Amino acid sequence: MAYAVSGHGGAPTVVLETGLGAESAEWQPIQSALAAHCTVFRYDRLGRGASDRPSTVRHVGQLIDELHALLQATAMPPPYLIVGHSFGGLLARGFAQRYRDEMHGLVLVESMHTRQFAVFGNAFPAPSESDTPEQTRMRTFWAGEWRTPDATPERIDLPTSLDMYREIAPLGDLPVTVITAGSFANxxxxxxxxxxxxxxxxxxxxxxxxxxxxxAHQIMTPASQHFVQRDDPDVVIKAVLAML
Structure with a gap:
């Protein structure tokens, strides 16, 4: 598994967790900005970026185990402040539930919700000849392809993953920031x-x-689309610095 570490030590360790549609390298500007304040760790899950391809289908529980093992193998000490985007938000939430005693906080950036495919799967307009390849891909994925592990390069069993975290298991007084963008408005x-x-x-x-x-509290960034780390990185940086 490929990873990159920046910063000069000190607690907590900030872990940057990407979603399904991007590589960890896109976090580099945020990682560089935070490195003056803490140790920052980003990595590519199996099937993403420079990491190896996965040999089996896996669910989010196994991905959590892989992340925890990687943090231990690379001597990244707890407590952890995990910044999770989209699917990475679901993974971050599960990590916090499993390793609550090792957590400093969560920043959930446009986090995946367990009911999002049921709510929005049929919201896409009907296909037309003017559709771009990206529009076709998005419609197909949200309409049902998400149920197929081979629809993602990581071979993730999303139905099982979502079922595992349908309940909102309270994390006590762990600091949680929910960053919400104008994903659909824009x-x-x-x-x-x-x-x-x-x-x-x-x-x-x-x-x-x-x-x-x-x-827990919520920050709105209405001018941003789903990838807040691209459109409005300062809001993510400020949220992490406030939690530090």
């Missing part, structure tokens, strides 16, 4: 007339993550 994949209603549904789902902790 999305090119949906008709303009439907975007506001879809955005309202997305914000409702994101608010459902707040009961994770008595110390």
């Amino acid at each position: 999305s090119p994949f949906f008709p303009t007339a439907t975007r506001d209603a879809l955005q309202a549904h997305w914000e409702d789902l994101q608010r459902e993550l707040l009961p994770l902790s008595t110390q």
Whole structure:
């Protein structure tokens, strides 16, 4: 598994966890900005970036074990402040539940919600000749391909992964920040007339993550699309520095 470490030591260790649609390298500007304040660790899960290809189908519980083993093997000490984007938010939440005593906090950036495919899977407009390849790929994935492990290079069993974390298991007073973007309001994949209603549904789902902790709060970044680390990296940096 490929990884990169920056910074000068000190607790906590900040762990950057990517989603399904990007490599860890896109976190480099945020990693560089945080390195003056703490140790920052990013890595490519099996099937992503420079890491090896996975030999089997895996669910999020196994990915959590792989991350924990990697942190130990690379001598990255707890406590951990995990920044998880999209699917990485689901993984970060599961890691915090399993290793609560090793956690400093969570920053969930546009975190995957266990009901998101049921809510938005049929929201895409019907196919047309003007569709871009990206529009076709997104529609196909959200409409049902997500259930197939080979739909992702990581061979993730998403149905099992979502079932594992449908319940919001409280994390006590662990600091949790939920960063919510204007993903649907700004999305090119949906008709303009439907975007506001879809955005309202997305914000409702994101608010459902707040009961994770008595110390949870939400930050809105309405001008950003789903990849906040690209569109508005400063909001992520500031959230991490506040939690530090």
